[in-house]
Amino acid sequence: xxxxxxxxxxxxxxxxxxxxxxxxxxxxxxxxFEKSYPxxxxxxxxxxxxRQQFSHELTIRIMVESVxxxxxxxxxLGMDIEWHPGGYLFLAxxxxxxxxYLKAIEIQKRYNLPVRFLxxxxxxxxxxxxxxxxxxxGAYCPTDGHANPFKVTxxxxxxxxRLGGKIFTYTKVLAIKKEGKGFSVRTDKGETFSGGxxxxxxxxxxxxxxxxxxxxxxxxxxxxxxxxxxECPDLCEPMIVDYRPDGCYFFQYRSTRHIIGCYTPKPLIxxxxxxxxFEFLTEMPRRMARLIPALGDVKVLRQWAGSYEMTxxxxxxxxxxxxxxxxVVGGMCGHGFMLGPAIGKLFAEKVVKGESSIPLDEFxxxxxxxxxxxxx
Amino acid sequence: xxxxxxIVCRCEDVEEREVVKWIRRGYKTPEELKRILRIxxxxxxxxxxxxxLVRIIARETKSEIKDIPLPKRRPPLxxxxxxxxxxxxxxxx
Numbered sequence: 153x154x155x156x157x158x159x160x161x162x163x164x165x166x167x168x169x170x171x172x173x174x175x176x177x178x179x180x181x182x183x184x185f186e187k188s189y190p191x192x193x194x195x196x197x198x199x200x201x202x203r204q205q206f207s208h209e210l211t212i213r214i215m216v217e218s219v220x221x222x223x224x225x226x227x228x229l230g231m232d233i234e235w236h237p238g239g240y241l242f243l244a245x246x247x248x249x250x251x252x253y254l255k256a257i258e259i260q261k262r263y264n265l266p267v268r269f270l271x272x273x274x275x276x277x278x279x280x281x282x283x284x285x286x287x288x289x290g291a292y293c294p295t296d297g298h299a300n301p302f303k304v305t306x307x308x309x310x311x312x313x314r315l316g317g318k319i320f321t322y323t324k325v326l327a328i329k330k331e332g333k334g335f336s337v338r339t340d341k342g343e344t345f346s347g348g349x350x351x352x353x354x355x356x357x358x359x360x361x362x363x364x365x366x367x368x369x370x371x372x373x374x375x376x377x378x379x380x381x382x383e384c385p386d387l388c389e390p391m392i393v394d395y396r397p398d399g400c401y402f403f404q405y406r407s408t409r410h411i412i413g414c415y416t417p418k419p420l421i422x423x424x425x426x427x428x429x430f431e432f433l434t435e436m437p438r439r440m441a442r443l444i445p446a447l448g449d450v451k452v453l454r455q456w457a458g459s460y461e462m463t464x465x466x467x468x469x470x471x472x473x474x475x476x477x478x479x480v481v482g483g484m485c486g487h488g489f490m491l492g493p494a495i496g497k498l499f500a501e502k503v504v505k506g507e508s509s510i511p512l513d514e515f516x517x518x519x520x521x522x523x524x525x526x527x528x
Numbered sequence: 529x530x531x532x533x534x535i536v537c538r539c540e541d542v543e544e545r546e547v548v549k550w551i552r553r554g555y556k557t558p559e560e561l562k563r564i565l566r567i568x569x570x571x572x573x574x575x576x577x578x579x580x581l582v583r584i585i586a587r588e589t590k591s592e593i594k595d596i597p598l599p600k601r602r603p604p605l606x607x608x609x610x611x612x613x614x615x616x617x618x619x620x621x
Contacts, residue, residue, distance in 0.1 A: 189560045196563060302563040310553070319554070382571060382607055408566075428603055437613035448614070451607035454573065 160347030165195035168353035169308035170496025182317035197458020218494035229307035236406035239390035358482035539570020
């Protein structure tokens, strides 16, 4: 007889894992399919930053909730997820960027975020080795932070198993068919499952999975690169974000003392190619050393590349589709790891109770994709 | 007498019993174990521990060493300082 789940989830990254956990907690029977190993897509390439400093009000509210979840998640999952509220410091090297931050701070204050615009001298109190050349100040929120994307994802997956769900790794979904009120789902292992609902959490492959049901989903991957150094003395507790055209962002893990960071290539490199470039390996250290010259002696251990999944307006899609029972939770635009816990929880509320404690209507698939997030 | 722990990955201090525990939870590839335990993510980038890890997986899953997929290699092949990398184009002109 065919095995049947209440919810079939496609994708073993942070989104699939979080959605699966909060649905399983609501007593749904969850089957999760991952075509490779968990975190093999975008999640495993994420550096682990978690911030509430956005300009879009709904994103701020969701991130306040996510930070609340992250801060007690080690206890809930029984696994140290390495959460540390080290803060985020957005540097302003031009009046335009400074004004963007000041405007965003006005919005963020409505949600009681302890965010402030600091003078260059105050920035240096937080990052003692910071190069102040050309710096006009920085937007700082001390309750932002970081956690380990691997630990969070595997922690959620282990809990899904404990709650009676099943995780199928190295198992690709080849076909999805509407069948009565539910779906049939066939995998590359030759097995077919039944699902009451199907949730597409496939990250960079969201559009590809949508095609299995004939949908055209507006999610487009592009390539970002990252690197990690050896462990080193404390050099930068907060995430430092440099928004100059040749800027970058990086922070130091509190747990392991590695410095990890990346930058957004200009122009963007579209597609799923995740090869590492020599350009990044030399350019990223130049940008890092310009901000903190004391990093010079620290050695780079490893570089990699991964995808951001962009939507036309820079905001996620959390929505049922025109096919009833087929949902998309994707297009996280490079913020999937930090959004994941709250999005997973709110999505489960919506599915089980009909409404979520923070309404997610702005992330519907049938919205106007014209307005843009300015603190991307 | 209690047996002393067997270290598999000396850069990241990973013990054999931890590896075996996670293999028994269903994570049977070096890619997965690396991400959960940091095995092979330290200074030597897996040069020392990877062959040990593959043998432990083969033993625990009763499979052949040749059938265990190796993790993806990441540049640079050995650690290089930020200063050296940052000055690459200056030196080249």
